[in-house]
Amino acid sequence: MRTTISVAKLRSQFVRDVEEISGEDLLACNQCGKCSAGCPVAAAMDMLPSQVIRMAQLGMTEVLQSRTIWICASCLTCVARCPKGVDLPRLMEALREISLRSGASEIDLDRLPPDLVRELPQLAIVGGFRKYIK
């Protein structure tokens, strides 16, 4: 993928929003890839977790279109392993929040199998709705 890097993008409002909402320093990540190596849901992602951080570092708002930010289940495996102490689930949450606050909604209950909906435990419904709908 070709992209243009510019000072304006590196210091854009998007980068500031991600850092402010997450409370994390994007440039602390040195792209070692340990998060992607250990991520249990990486196989279902269109972009690896470390690539999501790289795009956010570079101010590439296209990252908001990635499925990865919605597939991350905040299991915190990467937090336990990041040698730089980056809390990646907080960055993922910031990207989800930016999407949700602009009106996105990520659950389509009609697409869920009815037998599953009848059986789901309460905390999955409460937690899922808080994560994926504003």
Add this chain to the structure above:
Amino acid sequence: MKIPYYPGCTLSTKAKGYDRSGRAVAAALGMELVELPDWQCCGATFPLATDNSMALIAPTRVLYQAEQAGEQVAALCAICYHVLKRTQTALERDPAMRERINWFTEQGYEGRVRVVHLLELLRDYLGWAELARRVVRPLTGLRVAPYYGCLLLRPYDEIGLDNPEAPTILHDLIRAVGAEPVDFPFSIECCGSYLTVKDPTVSETLSREIVASARAAGAQVLVTACPLCQFNLEWPQRETAFGRTGDEIPVLYFTQLMAVALGLPEEDWGIEGMYTDPYPLLRNVVQAVESV
């Protein structure tokens, strides 16, 4: 000893068996879990966005209720435990946030209460040796895979229950009840959590891998402390129009395993709403012990 207890939404509905077996084993060990009066939902997620103080209100209300009841509050649900413990830690580290929430809720949460998991009470208050001494039906020969999942362990600097990469607390419990802990590589891998309400195929894939890994390691049963893990690991093993595969592994709560070992009657095992049938296995174990 009486301990204030927060059941949470799922233990009052879908996971009643966890609540029942948890209260029964605690009582059998001299710890009475006293349900908080008028408790409300903890929110089921800890907010990861720094500007989302709204999501701290529900768990802070629970902590306030707990503070009126005593110095500590016990949880069984790993998610309630995670949310309440992290909220306790967050408000300890950020007194200004605590003030802000108190201003909103018009309740004066002071930050004195300690959130504990029943596993912690067993390890630190009762002790594994004492638990082993109380066992009347040692589960000799039963191969149990300890499944820790995520939220009971991580993040370590806020939860601090056990080593987040090489935990032992469930292993120790399994040994104390006379069974054999089975190590398997997916012991601390994610089951997909609430992805099950968005992309159920993803969580099913993860859960199938976890169960297959435990089976390959020789486990006969999995134990967990989380009602969402329990559901996610059991659901793919349900009987479908194609019948059953025949290699199901029941996923029990650690309290259910303890209820069997402590000699409690079957109704206190709290086996209900499962998609596999653990009775043949458990009754076999009981029979084997009682015929000796």
